[in-house]
Every structure is written in structure tokens, then in C-alpha cells.
């Protein structure tokens with residue numbers, strides 16, 4: 001058994017011990033006792049038959065009782081063990097789910113989400129994590145088998161030294177089993193993308209929000225067709241691999257069967273020649289058959305352990321992807337169970353002087369505390385960003401000063417890099433090169449959780465947190481999520497005061513379908529709540545609004561931003577906050593103190609509305625175009 005399998009089994013065992021020591025040990029004792037019972041029954045049968053043959057009734061009776069006890073133990077202990085480890089296995093699955101959630105979201109950065117390989121690993125893990133249940137059974141059975149096999153080997157050696165070759169006949173099925181398992185694994189990985197796509201399409205066609213477009217564009221059949229195609233692609237690969245794997249396994253088992261027949265013949269020949277009693281024949285027939293079962297069970301255990309190892313390997317890869325993308329290089333490798341369970345892992349940096357290595361690979365993190373108020377503002381100095389796996393940078397050598405206390409509008413065509421700049425400012429992505437300075441201090445030197453505590457944010461692709469309305473908004477400032485006046489004030493800033501009045505139970509109203517009586521809101525209503533969430537924090541240093549009002553009409557957006565700009569000035573007076581908003585609507589954009597036009601991976605223009613109009617450049621052109629369209 002390779003070290004990898006042993007350490008995967010050991011990891012799971014240690015996790016189980018940590019979940020419930022008593023249950024884990026009870027299960028182990030029961031499984032081992034149940035496994036050992038079978039070779040003992042074989043030995044006792046020999047004693048029984050020889051005693052009957054020799055006319056020793058007392059010995060025969062005692063052996064008969066012992067055989068019965070052994071049989072009962074062999075048949076029932078496994079069931080009792082199952083009761084003990086069933087719950088344990090659930091706890092193990094929960095443990096790994098939690099670890100996965102921590103790995104995915106515990107990290108401060110988001111670069112791992114930008115990698116398709118990360119999505120692939122999570123897809124496979126989602127399915128594979130169930131393997132832990134079987135994995136625990138495999139670990140326990142493996143220990144029981146090891147003891148039973150040792151006992152069996154001793155019995156075989158005592159019977160006839162030649163019989164020691166019998167376990168050797170177990171090698172071909174073992175090797176065949178492992179080879180077959182690897183092949184199936186490879187097929188599963190090769191089909192992961194198809195599976196992910198099929199699952200995505202399934203979700204799409206069962207999602208109420210997508211239902212409108214699917215029907216109007218007549219896409220339902222097409223989605224079904226593609227779903228079937230991807231599913232069949234993944235299944236066909238797997239089916240083919242399973243077929244070949246079964247043939248390989250069968251060949252291995254046949255090799256063992258030949259060994260078994262040979263073993264029985266060796267003893268039978270002695271018995272026919274009168275050199276052995278009938279007990280030996282009974283023993284070899286029984287115990288050799290057990291070797292067969294033990295080998296089959298061992299192959300099964302090995303396969304389960306291999307799958308278990310794959311779970312841990314993928315978990316490690318997820319950690320590595322998150323770590324490579326977002327974390328500082330960790331000293332030494334840690335197994336999943338050794339990982340800390342807190343989420344305060346060291347943090348991603350958003351800048352490193354003069355570095356040109358890829359963001360994803362750079363050791364990052366800092367412990368600095370953001371200033372109480374901004375004096376100078378935020379500066380992007382030569383910031384370049386290439387997404388992991390991206391062929392070229394999205395922004396290159398970006399130099400930009402966002403003075404303290406200003407409202408800044410970021411405009412540009414679709415794909416110009418506006419959201420990317422927002423993510424960089426929030427420290428969700430680290431620059432590939434260049435630095436982001438907060439009052440002269442590189443973001444990479446600041447504690448990112450502390451920096452994020454000073455950010456208020458609203459996004460176009462906001463989350464519909466299905467919670468009571470109070471909390472859907474209140475979690476924008478978690479310590480005050482129950483603070484009704486604060487929640488109402490935030491809703492007021494978002495222009496959503498009326499919304500609460502329309503809900504049956506006001507702020508107590510549960511929202512969304514995950515609640516039995518949850519209120520279903522319109523897209524615009526959800527967006528207003530998300531905007532309220534963005535306005536929960538009272539003393540931000542950075543406010544980012546990345547098209548959070550796209551679901552509102554232009555007039556409503558303009559009115560909201562006009563009000564928001566006045567509030568932003570109040571906040572700016574307190575904290576020097578920089579407010580960055582992304583919008584395609586120039587009626588809103590012109591309200592900003594500073595307008596940044598992004599184009600061709602860089603800053604094309606920057607200035608006030610009046611300056612940019614006077615300059616007659618790209619901004620003036622875009623403004624005129626939109627003004628004409630609205631006329």
C-alpha cells in the first residue's frame with residue numbers, strides 16, 4: 001500500500017477521532033473483532049471435525065459452541081460497527097464541507113474564482129466528498145483485514161509452507177484493481193468540464209430567473225440538447241473506462257482463482273495419501289476461500305482509499321489554488337486535517353514595489369491598519385493586471401490619483417476594465433505589477449480585512465441574501481445587522497424607504513424562496529436592498545458602486561446619485577472617503593468631481609465633466625452621443 005493511501009486513511013482516522021473518539025474506537029474494535037472471527041471459525045471447524053472423527057464429544061461440543069459464537073460475531077459485529085461509524089462519517093463529511101467553504105471563501109482574495117481549473121476541482125470535489133463515508137468504512141475494514149490476513153497467513157504457513165504462495169496470487173488482482181481505479185479516475189477528470197457544463201445548463205433550465213429568456217428566445221430545447229450532449233460526453237467516457245476497468249479486474253481475479261485451486265489440491269493430495277485428517281481439508285477449503293474474500297475486500301478497500309486520497313489530493317489542490325492565488329507561500333506542506341480552521345489566514349497584497357511576477361504567485365499580506373481618515377487619497381502607480389490564465393493584461397501601467405474626499409466616476413466601453421479596477425481597489429485582486437497606495441502606504445502592507453472593514457460596496461451582480469429584510473440590508477455592517485435605525489437610515493440613503501412599507505411584516509419579512517413564506521421581490525427591489533446594504537457602513541474610506549443601479553431607470557439613478565453625492569460629501573468630511581462609481585449613464589457620471597475614462601487597457605482621459613467636455617476628446621464624444629440618444 002503506498003504511503004499516499006496510508007496517509008489519506010490516517011488523515012481520515014484522525015479527523016474521525018477528533019469528531020468523536022468513543023464512537024471511532026468502538027467502531028474499530030467491532031470491525032476488527034468481526035474480521036478476526038472468520039479465520040478463527042475456520043480453525044475451530046478443523047478442531048470440531050477432528051474431534052468428531054476421533055470420538056471426543058466434549059472437545060467437539062466446545063468447538064461447536066465456539067464456531068457458533070464466531071459465526072455470530074462475524075455476521076453481526078459489522079452491523080453494530082456500522083451504527084457507530086455512520087454518524088462519524090456524516091461528521092467527517094461536514095468537516096470537509098466546512099474546510100472547502102473555508103478554503104473557497106476564507107481567503108481574502110478572489111483570484112482563484114477567476115480560474116476555470118478551480119471550478120473544475122470544486123465540481124469533482126462536490127461529488128467526491130461523499131466518498132468520505134465509504135472512506136471511513138474502508139479505513140476500519142482495512143485495519144480488520146490486516147489483522148485477519150496476518151492470522152490467515154499464519155494458519156496457511158502451519159498447514160503447508162507451499163500455501164504461503166496463496167497470498168502471492170492476491171497480487172495480480174490488487175495491481176489490476178489499482179490500475180483500473182486510476183483509469184476510471186482519469187476518465188472522471190477528463191469529463192469534469194462536460195459535467196460542470198451539464199450541471200450549469202441544468203441549473204439554468206431550472207432557474208426561475210433564466211426562465212423568461214429561455215422561453216422568449218425559444219432556448220429550452222437547445223439547452224436540453226446541449227445538456228444531454230455534455231452529460232452523454234462525460235458518461236460515455238466514464239462508461240468506457242468502467243468497462244475496461246471491469247475486464248482488467250476480472251483478469252486479476254482469475255489469476256487468484258488458479259492459486260486457490262492449487263492450494264486445495266496440495267492438501268487434498270496429502271489427505272488422500274492418509275498423511276492428513278479431514279479437519280485439514282475442511283480448514284484449507286474454508287481458509288483459502290477466505291483468502292479469496294480477503295483479497296477481494298482488500299482490493300475494494302484499496303479502491304476506496306484511492307478515492308479517499310483523491311478527495312484529499314483535490315482538497316490540497318483547492319488549497320494550493322487559493323493559496324497560490326491569494327495567500328502567502330506557507331512554510332511546508334500541511335495535510336487537510338492539520339489546517340487551522342479559522343479564517344484569519346494571512347492576506348493577499350494588492351501591490352508590491354517594482355514586482356513583475358504574476359499576481360497569483362506573489363507572497364502577499366501585511367498587518368498595517370488603514371488610517372482613521374484619508375488625507376492624500378488612493379493612488380494607483382503603474383498598475384498592471386493580467387487575470388490568471390489570461391493571455392494579456394486587462395490594464396497596463398495604470399497611473400491614477402483619486403484624491404481624498406472626491407467622488408470619482410469610472411467610465412469606458414464594455415470590457416474596458418472598470419470592474420477590474422474596482423476589484424483591485426477592494427484588494428480582491430492583486431496587481432500583476434505596480435502598487436496601490438492608500439495615503440502613501442501600499443495596500444499590500446495593510447491588513448486586508450481591516451481595509452475591507454472600511455469599504456462600502458454595491459455591485460451590479462449583487463447577492464440576493466435570502467434572509468429577513470432587516471438582515472439582508474444589515475449584514476452590510478455585520479456588528480449592526482440588528483440595528484433597526486441604522487438599517488432604516490441605510491435604506492433611506494438607497495432611496496428604498498418605501499420598500500419596507502410594502503413588505504407584509506416590514507423588516508421582519510423573510511425574503512426569497514428558501515423561506516416557506518418568503519416574499520419574492522422584483523430585480524429592482526432586490527437591487528435597492530443591495531444598495532441599502534452598501535450604505536450600512538458609517539465611516540468608510542472607500543465607497544465603490546459598480547453599476548449597482550443598473551436595474552433602476554436613468555432618472556431614478558440620477559436622483560439617487562445626486563442625493564448620494566451630497567451624502568458622500570458628508571462622509572468625506574468625516575473620513576476623507578473616496579467614492580468610486582461605475583456607470584454607463586452620463587447624466588449620473590457628470591455629477592462626479594472626477595471622471596476617469598478607461599480605454600485600451602489604460603486611462604484615456606481624466607478630469608471634471610467640464611474639463612473633459614472642453615477637451616473635446618473621447619468623453620465629450622460619448623457624452624454627446626448619449627445626450628443625442630435621449631433627446
Ligand SMILES: Nc1ncnc2c1ncn2[C@@H]1O[C@H](COP(=O)(O)OP(=O)(O)OP(=O)(O)O)[C@@H](O)[C@H]1O
Pocket residue numbers: 113114115387388389390394412413414415416417418419420421
Ligand atoms: N476572470 C477573468 N479572466 C480573464 N479575463 C477576464 C476575467 N474577468 C474579466 N476579464 C476580462 O477583463 C476585461 C475587463 O473586464 P471588466 O469586467 O473589468 O470590464 P468592465 O469595463 O467592467 O466591463 P462592463 O462595462 O461590461 O461591466 C474584459 O476584456 C474581460 O474579458
